[in-house]
Every structure is written in structure tokens, then in C-alpha cells.
Amino acid sequence: MTVSILLLLPVLAAIVVSFIKNGSAKHASMFFALAELALAFYFLSGFVADRSIQYAIDLPWIPKFGIYFSAGIDGISMVMVLLTTVLVPIIILTTYEHQYKNANAFYALILFMQAGLLTVFTALDGFLFYVGWEAALIPIYFICALWGGENRIRVNLKFFIYTFAGSLFMLVGIIYLYLQTPNKVYDIHAFYDLALSPGQQSWVFLAFFIAFAIKMPLFPFHTWQPDTYSEAPSGGSMMLSGIMLKMGIYGAIRWMIPNAPLGFLHWVNTAMILAIIGIVYASIIAFKQKDGKRLVAYSSIAHVGLIAAGIFAWNLVGIQGALIQMVSHGINVVGMFFIWDIISRRMNTRDIDQLGGIAKVAPNFAIAFLIITLGTVALPLTNGFVGEFLLLKSVFSYGLYFAAVAGLTIIFGAVYMLRMYKGVMQGQLNDLTATFTDIKGSEKLALGIICALIIVIGVYPQPLLHISEAAANHLFNEVSHKFMNAKF
Amino acid sequence: MTPLIIISVLPIVLLYLGLFKAQKALLPVAIIGMLVAMGTAIAAWTTQDQAQPIYNGMLLFNNFSVAFTVVSIISTILILMLSKGYFEKISTHVAEYYAIILFSLAGIIVMVSYHNLTMLFIGIEIMSVSLYILAGIRKNDFASNEAALKYFLMGAFSTGFLLFGITLIYGSTGSFDLDAIRDWIVTHPRKVDPLFYTGVMLIIVGLCFKVGAAPFHFWTPDVYEGAPSLITAYMSTVVKAAGFAAFLRLFSACFATIADFWAPVLMVITIITLFIGNITALYQQSFKRMLAFSSISHAGYLLFAIVALGAASANSVFVYATAYSIASIIAFGALVLVRQQTGTDDFEGFNGLAGKNPFLAFVLTISMLSLAGIPLTAGFMGKFYMFSGALLQYRYWLVIIAVVNAIISIFYYFRVIVAMYFRPAERTEVVVPAYYKFVLGFSALATIVIGVYPTLVSSLI
Numbered sequence: 051m052t053v054s055i056l057l058l059l060p061v062l063a064a065i066v067v068s069f070i071k072n073g074s075a076k077h078a079s080m081f082f083a084l085a086e087l088a089l090a091f092y093f094l095s096g097f098v099a100d101r102s103i104q105y106a107i108d109l110p111w112i113p114k115f116g117i118y119f120s121a122g123i124d125g126i127s128m129v130m131v132l133l134t135t136v137l138v139p140i141i142i143l144t145t146y147e148h149q150y151k152n153a154n155a156f157y158a159l160i161l162f163m164q165a166g167l168l169t170v171f172t173a174l175d176g177f178l179f180y181v182g183w184e185a186a187l188i189p190i191y192f193i194c195a196l197w198g199g200e201n202r203i204r205v206n207l208k209f210f211i212y213t214f215a216g217s218l219f220m221l222v223g224i225i226y227l228y229l230q231t232p233n234k235v236y237d238i239h240a241f242y243d244l245a246l247s248p249g250q251q252s253w254v255f256l257a258f259f260i261a262f263a264i265k266m267p268l269f270p271f272h273t274w275q276p277d278t279y280s281e282a283p284s285g286g287s288m289m290l291s292g293i294m295l296k297m298g299i300y301g302a303i304r305w306m307i308p309n310a311p312l313g314f315l316h317w318v319n320t321a322m323i324l325a326i327i328g329i330v331y332a333s334i335i336a337f338k339q340k341d342g343k344r345l346v347a348y349s350s351i352a353h354v355g356l357i358a359a360g361i362f363a364w365n366l367v368g369i370q371g372a373l374i375q376m377v378s379h380g381i382n383v384v385g386m387f388f389i390w391d392i393i394s395r396r397m398n399t400r401d402i403d404q405l406g407g408i409a410k411v412a413p414n415f416a417i418a419f420l421i422i423t424l425g426t427v428a429l430p431l432t433n434g435f436v437g438e439f440l441l442l443k444s445v446f447s448y449g450l451y452f453a454a455v456a457g458l459t460i461i462f463g464a465v466y467m468l469r470m471y472k473g474v475m476q477g478q479l480n481d482l483t484a485t486f487t488d489i490k491g492s493e494k495l496a497l498g499i500i501c502a503l504i505i506v507i508g509v510y511p512q513p514l515l516h517i518s519e520a521a522a523n524h525l526f527n528e529v530s531h532k533f534m535n536a537k538f
Numbered sequence: 539m540t541p542l543i544i545i546s547v548l549p550i551v552l553l554y555l556g557l558f559k560a561q562k563a564l565l566p567v568a569i570i571g572m573l574v575a576m577g578t579a580i581a582a583w584t585t586q587d588q589a590q591p592i593y594n595g596m597l598l599f600n601n602f603s604v605a606f607t608v609v610s611i612i613s614t615i616l617i618l619m620l621s622k623g624y625f626e627k628i629s630t631h632v633a634e635y636y637a638i639i640l641f642s643l644a645g646i647i648v649m650v651s652y653h654n655l656t657m658l659f660i661g662i663e664i665m666s667v668s669l670y671i672l673a674g675i676r677k678n679d680f681a682s683n684e685a686a687l688k689y690f691l692m693g694a695f696s697t698g699f700l701l702f703g704i705t706l707i708y709g710s711t712g713s714f715d716l717d718a719i720r721d722w723i724v725t726h727p728r729k730v731d732p733l734f735y736t737g738v739m740l741i742i743v744g745l746c747f748k749v750g751a752a753p754f755h756f757w758t759p760d761v762y763e764g765a766p767s768l769i770t771a772y773m774s775t776v777v778k779a780a781g782f783a784a785f786l787r788l789f790s791a792c793f794a795t796i797a798d799f800w801a802p803v804l805m806v807i808t809i810i811t812l813f814i815g816n817i818t819a820l821y822q823q824s825f826k827r828m829l830a831f832s833s834i835s836h837a838g839y840l841l842f843a844i845v846a847l848g849a850a851s852a853n854s855v856f857v858y859a860t861a862y863s864i865a866s867i868i869a870f871g872a873l874v875l876v877r878q879q880t881g882t883d884d885f886e887g888f889n890g891l892a893g894k895n896p897f898l899a900f901v902l903t904i905s906m907l908s909l910a911g912i913p914l915t916a917g918f919m920g921k922f923y924m925f926s927g928a929l930l931q932y933r934y935w936l937v938i939i940a941v942v943n944a945i946i947s948i949f950y951y952f953r954v955i956v957a958m959y960f961r962p963a964e965r966t967e968v969v970v971p972a973y974y975k976f977v978l979g980f981s982a983l984a985t986i987v988i989g990v991y992p993t994l995v996s997s998l999i
Contacts, residue, residue, distance in 0.1 A: 112993050112996065114997060115926070116994065181913045188907070188912060203960050207948075210948065211948050215950055218941045218944055219940075225922075228926075229926070229929055298592060
């Protein structure tokens with residue numbers, strides 16, 4: 051069994067689903083997503099949590115240019131694979147109440163995107179990584195533009211151009227690294243072994259940084275994000291924020307910093323400052339949001355800013371924290387978007403001011419919403435806490451003042467999230483919200499799973515940390531070694 | 539050299555068929571003839587490429603020529619299949635269309651396999667004269683006449699430049715033969731010879747005219763717009779690919795050693811071409827004009843291979859030209875169908891196409907993604923090879939500029955996709971004839987197959 055099955059299954063599934071009649075497309079896609087999940091768990095069961103790359107595949111693809119279909123799973127990848135394969139069925143489940151026009155195309159695109167995401171998270175070849183990167187982008191463009199809100203065309207074009215522009219610079223960086231390798235290969239380990247001058251690394255770092263900063267998104271590359279999230283259909287927002295933006299973070303850990311460690315050293319302060327500005331800036335804007343989905347979008351920028359800061363501090367705690375926070379943030383943000391999907395489907399509005407008192411008529415919904423909110427504000431014993439704690443610790447070791455400012459995210463987050471909760475769920479019922487019906491069926495199931503994950507990871511994160519520990523440690527040591535040997 | 543002979547005899551056969559009113563036999567005979575020619579070309583392909591010049595050193599039919607001949611023939615076949623029933627609407631003399639297109643194809647085969655500058659000139663002239671006629675073939679259409687006249691005047695100028703350049707090179711080297719010229723350059727290193735260098739410059743001007751590179755591109759949009767759509771398709775694919783093959787052959791075989799002299803010039807031309815093509819394409823309302831301007835920008839990308847001349851250049855041009863040709867054929871094929879229904883070339887004509895014609899919208903989307911250079915399509919592989927080659931030669935700024943241009947191009951390529959999928963419009967179903975289905979489906983499939991597994995085409999040369 052190699053990882054190629056994991057990458058191929060969603061592609062085949064997408065092709066099959068695209069031919070299925072609209073009514074049963076969602077069931078079929080759910081079936082395939084669960085099959086993929088089972089496969090991931092099968093891989094997990096045989097996975098040894100050491101630093102090695104497992105289930106590797108290495109086939110000649112365009113051997114003339116040193117391009118190989120080379121992928122494999124180590125601890126870091128495993129976490130991302132789990133995140134993707136767990137979230138996709140949940141996301142599909144959350145769309146069960148929607149009647150999408152051309153549902154078969156919608157679900158086929160989701161599955162195709164899953165293939166792209168998994169390729170990104172397992173690729174060990176620069177070219178394959180880039181292809182996966184773009185292969186995830188095309189479906190989400192169509193998902194958002196076909197099933198999105200009113201301004202979707204303009205907003206999505208902006209989104210597409212931003213991300214495409216970023217990735218082209220990354221492509222130039224990848225080709226540049228390739229040309230420097232002695233054997234002319236795109237292999238990631240050959241990239242790691244390069245000893246480029248600080249000047250060269252500085253450029254390579256920037257090429258990657260633009261791509262990843264746009265994808266995450268980091269301030270000031272974030273301007274596409276709130277619009278896109280709020281215009282996209284909920285399933286699309288979830289795919290984007292739950293999984294896709296993790297491509298940027300994963301890329302930074304796996305491709306950007308190890309490939310250009312000296313470039314990273316040169317730019318780390320700038321990157322750190324951008325990340326921290328983003329945290330504060332996005333939090334402040336989130337205060338003012340009336341639209342629930344936009345509020346979640348801005349809170350997402352703040353959270354991702356913290357993850358990025360934790361990575362840029364570059365220590366073991368930070369990498370571990372980033373990995374677990376990617377999972378937690380994925381789960382929480384999917385939950386949040388689902389909450390707003392439920393509200394906007396019933397009330398036809400996402401304006402917090404128009405809502406209120408829903409807890410009185412929908413107790414189950416209120417509990418789920420509360421758990422997700424608490425997870426997002428990183429209350430201890432929820433999943434958000436573990437990650438944010440580790441990340442702040444990491445930033446703290448980078449610099450006290452940085453940590454002090456970054457720590458604001460927790461306070462701010464608690465303020466705007468709880469204010470949102472209060473505005474929607476508590477207070478007096480009005481004419482609109484009095485008709486709110488409690489969650490049931492697939493909604494209940496999806497929210498139940500999300501809440502369970504929030505609590506389980508919050509109470510007992512150790513297994514998740516254990517998967518990635520050895521690999522993260524190895525990566526960290528390898529890069530730190532380069533820092534020490536660097537000649538300036 | 540059998541393919542050239544077959545392609546030269548074939549149009550005469552077709553003219554006779556036309557004379558005896560065998561209209562129905564025209565297309566099958568043309569296609570079968572071309573397939574046979576293609577077969578003989580493939581038979582000439584060797585794993586150890588040691589082809590020698592033939593006909594007193596006039597032609598060199600090596601793997602390079604085979605590859606470009608085959609791709610030209612395939613593109614021509616696809617375009618002719620689209621033309622089923624198309625020329626009958628324009629005129630009663632259908633046989634002439636087929637014959638003239640095939641004559642120009644014969645010129646193209648000479649262009650991709652010349653080994654002597656006189657043959658380059660003859661090849662270009664055979665091709666061009668046929669195209670002047672084709673551009674103006676709708677005799678009563680004002681735009682078509684304008685296109686033909688403009689094309690003829692510009693073409694005559696450019697041929698003049700080319701011929702003058704060839705003459706100057708002959709004057710200083712004493713030969714038209716590519717090997718002899720190369721040897722002369724090697725034996726006269728760094729000898730300042732104004733005649734020779736002027737000749738090289740004039741040849742660059744002439745060839746840039748032919749391939750539609752800025753600032754010699756002014757004929758392109760009007761001619762492309764005025765000519766019948768399928769003729770435009772032919773011009774922007776087969777002719778352009780052949781032009782670059784000829785360009786590349788001359789510069790890699792002869793002038794590679796004096797690259798320091800002409801590379802900066804071509805680099806400037808490349809940059810101007812990219813920007814002019816892309817930025818003007820951005821402002822077009824007509825899909826057809828957009829394709830014309832975008833074809834200028836693609837000429838810019840193709841010039842990369844010549845600016846950064848290296849061992850992989852031939853491959854890069856081949857992959858890029860193939861990718862560009864098949865994507866353009868889809869675009870023009872779809873344009874013909876949409877125009878038949880809506881009567882307009884504008885982007886609005888594509889509004890809501892996806893609702894009624896999912897197939898047409900889907901293949902056109904693949905074509906646009908390929909032209910824009912999105913991974914898993916052939917167009918991406920073409921751009922990838924170009925960028926790799928340029929970076930290998932340390933032309934970083936050129937690549938950065940190309941990247942910026944690729945981003946600009948997204949705007950206009952996605953306009954079509956946006957129109958088809960996201961702009962609602964009342965429309966009836968477009969009838970897609972079986973021939974179109976085959977050609978469009980085949981091209982879309984080829985685009986994806988080459989995009990996923992480019993080794994299929996990239997290891998040919």
C-alpha cells in the first residue's frame with residue numbers, strides 16, 4: 051500500500067460522482083469520503099511514529115527533467131492527511147440540507163480538491179507539490195463562483211488572481227532550486243541538501259513566502275479572504291478555511307524554511323511582525339463585524355497569524371503547536387461556518403444585530419454553538435487551548451514583546467466570539483428568531499461530531515502530538531543544524 | 539522527403555476533384571492524404587538522429603522536422619474537420635480552399651526542414667501567398683478584403699526585410715547553407731562585420747513579422763479578425779508553430795555562437811511582445827480579437843526558447859506550440875459554433891453557455907485553462923519548459939516579467955469562463971455536429987493527457 055492510493059481514490063471518486071444523478075450525488079460522495087477516511091485510518095494503524103517517510107512512492111514522471119511522482123507520509127504529513135480526510139466527510143455532511151443545483155458537479159469538485167490537498171500534504175517532489183497546489187485551487191474557484199453569493203464573480207476572480215500570482219512566484223522559486231541541484235531533480239531532499247548563499251536563499255525565501263502568505267493569508271496579503279469567505283457557499287468556505295489555508299502553513303514548515311533557512315533568518319523579523327500585525331488588526335476588525343460569517347473570516351486571519359508566528363519563532367514547541375492548532379482551527383472553523391450556515395438558512399440573515407435569544411428555542415443548537423465558541427476562544431480542555439498555548443510559548447521564546455502582543459489574540463478572540471454568541475443566542479427573542487427550529491438529523495450529527503472532536507482533542511491531545519513529534523523534531527534539528535553551520 | 543511530395547501532390551488531386559464536382563470526396567481524400575503523409579513522416583523518425591541534408595543540402599529532414607511536420611499535419615486535419623460544411627456556406631468553390639490550405643502546409647513543411655536560406659525564403663513564400671488568398675477568400679466581405687490587403691502588404695514588407703537580411707548574410711559569408719554560415723562564424727570569431735550583423739537584424743525583423751511578435755505585430759489583430767474564423771485558427775496555430783520552428787532552426791543551427799549580439803535585442807522584443815499582447819487583450823470586447831492579441835503574447839512566450847537558446851529549446855518550442863495549437867483549435871471551434879448561433883464574436887455571446895451546452899463549455903474551459911497555463915493542462919507544461927529554460931540561462935527578470943504577464947492573462951481568459959458559467963442568459967441549445975464533437979473532445983483530451991504526462995511529446999525531439 052502506498053500513498054498513491056490515497057491520492058488516486060478521490061480523483062476516481064470525483065469522476066464517478068460527476069456522472070451520478072443529482073439526488074444521490076451527495077450520498078455517493080459521502081461514501082467515497084468515508085472510504086478515503088477509512089484508508090487514512092488504515093495508514094494510521096500501520097504508521098510508526100518515527101522520523102521516517104512511510105508508504106512512499108517514487109515513480110518516474112518526467113524523468114528527463116528530474117520530475118518524479120514522489121510522495122510519502124511522515125509524522126507531519128500524517129497529521130495533515132488526518133485533518134483532510136476527517137474534515138471532508140464532515141463538510142459533505144454539513145451540506146446535506148442544501149439542495150445544490152448540479153449537485154454532482156459540486157461534490158465532484160470537492161472530491162477533486164481533496165485529491166489536490168492530499169497531494170500537497172504528501173508530495174516529496176517540488177513539481178508534484180506545485181501541481182497539487184494548483185489542482186486544489188481550480189475546484190475551489192468553481193465551487194465558490196458557481197454556488198456562491200451575489201458578488202461571487204468579482205470576488206472570486208480576485209481570489210483566484212491573488213493565489214495564482216503567489217503560486218507562480220513559488221513555481222519560479224522551485225525551478226530555481228531545481229536548477230541548483232547537482233543532479234537536476236525536484237526531490238525535496240536534494241533541495242534540503244543545497245548549500246546556497248544567503249543572498250540566493252533570501253530570494254528563494256521571498257518566492258515561497260509570497261505564495262504562502264497569500265494562501266494563509268498573512269497581513270497584508272489577506273484582502274481577498276473576508277470577501278471570498280463570505281461570498282462562498284458554506285461548503286466552500288469550510289474547504290477554504292478548514293483545509294486549504296493549511297496548505298500555506300504546511301508549505302512554510304516543509305518547503306519554505308528548510309529550503310531557505312538563511313533566507314528565513316534574514317526575513318524572519320519582518321515575517322514575524324507581519325504575522326503579529328495581522329493578529330491584532332484582524333481581531334480589531336472582527337470587533338466591528340455585523341455579519342457573522344465575516345466575523346469568523348476575520349477571526350480566522352487572527353488565528354492563522356498566531357500559527358504563522360509560532361512557526362516563524364522556529365522551535366519544536368512552535369512546530370508542534372502549529373500542527374495541532376491547524377487541526378483544531380480546521381475543526382473549529384468548520385463548526386463556526388456550519389453554525390452560520392444553519393442560521394442563515396433558517397433566518398435568511400447573517401446580521402448579528404437582527405438575531406437574539408435563539409438559545410431559548412433551540413437548546414441543542416445552543417450547546418453545540420457554545421462548545422464551538424469555547425473551542426475557538428481556546429478555553430482549557432478544548433482543542434483550541436492546546437495549540438494556542440504551545441504557539442504562545444513558542445513566540446515567547448522568540449521575544450517577550452512579540453508574545454505579549456500575540457497574546458492579545460486570546461483576549462480579543464474571547465471578546466468578539468462571546469459577544470457574537472451573546473448577540474445571537476442570548477437576550478430576547480424577536481419576531482424573526484422566534485421561528486428558529488432546533489437542529490436535527492444530519493445537522494445534529496455533524497455538530498455532534500465536531501463538538502466531540504473539540505473536547506477529545508482538548509482533553510487528550512497526546513496521541514496527535516505523538517504522531518508528529520519525531521518528524522517535527524527531525525525537521526527542526528536538520529534546519530537548526532544549518533543555522534549553526536551558516537557562514538555569513 | 540515523402541511527406542512534402544505527398545502534401546504537394548494532394549492539393550492538385552483535390553483541385554481535380556473539385557473540377558469533377560466530387561464535393562463529398564474532398565474532405566475524406568484530403569484527410570487520408572494527410573494521414574499518409576503523416577505516416578511517412580513518422581517513418582522517417584529515428585532514435586539516433588543522424589539525418590543528413592538532402593537535395594544538395596537544401597533540406598534536412600531530421601527528428602525536429604518530423605515532429606513539427608506531424609504536429610502541423612494533425613492541427614491541419616483537426617481544422618479541416620471543423621471546416622466541414624463551413625466553406626460551403628462562404629463559397630461554391632470549395633475545392634480551392636482545401637487545395638490552398640494544403641499548399642500552405644507544403645510551404646510549412648519546407649519551413650520546418652530547410653537547410654539553406656533560399657529554402658527558408660521559398661517555404662515562407664509558399665505559405666504566405668496561400669494565406670493572403672485565404673484571408674481574403676470571402677470576396678464580398680469588407681473585413682475579409684481588408685484583412686487580405688493588410689496581410690499582403692505587411693507580409694510583402696516582411697519578406698523584403700527577410701530577403702535583404704539573407705542577401706547581406708550571403709554577401710559576408712558567401713553561402714546560403716546553414717552549416718557553411720555557422721562554420722564561417724566559427725572561423726571568424728568576433729570579427730566585426732557590419733554586413734553580417736545587419737543581416738542578422740533584418741532576418742530577426744522579417745521573422746518577427748511572420749510570427750507576429752511586437753513591435754511588428756500590427757497586422758495580426760485585424761487580419762485575424764477579418765479572416766474567416768477557421769482560417770484564423772489555421773494562421774494562429776499551424777503557421778505560428780512553423781514560424782517558430784523556422785526561427786529556432788536558424789538561430790540554434792547558425793547564430794548560437796553570436797548569441798551575445800542578438801539575445802538582448804530579442805529579449806527586448808520578447809518583453810514588448812508580452813506586454814503589448816496581454817494588455818491589449820485585456821481591453822477587447824470581441825473574443826476573436828482577444829484570441830488574436832493573446833496569440834501575440836504567446837509569441838512572446840515562445841520567443842523565450844530562442845532568447846534562452848539551449849539544448850532543450852527545440853523541445854520547449856515543440857511542447858508549447860503543440861499545447862497552444864490544440865487549445866486554440868478548441869477556442870476557434872467553439873467560436874464558430876457560438877457565432878453561428880448568436881451572430882456575434884463578443885464575450886457576451888458566450889453568456890450562459892454552460893447551462894445549455896455543458897460539453898462545449900467544458901472543453902472551452904479546458905482550452906482557456908491551458909492557454910492561461912494552469913497545471914494539469916498542456917499549456918502549463920509549455921510555460922514550465924519555457925520558464926525552466928530561461929532560468930537556466932539566468933534570465934531572471936525575463937521570467938519575472940513573464941510571470942506578471944501570466945497573471946494579467948488570467949483576467950481575459952477567465953472572462954470567457956465567467957461568461958459561460960456565471961452569467962445567465964436565455965439561449966437555445968447550440969447544435970454541436972459530430973465532427974466538432976470529435977475534434978473538440980480529442981483536443982481537450984490531448985490537452986489533459988499532455989498536461990498530466992508530457993513525456994509523451996517532450997521526448998520526441
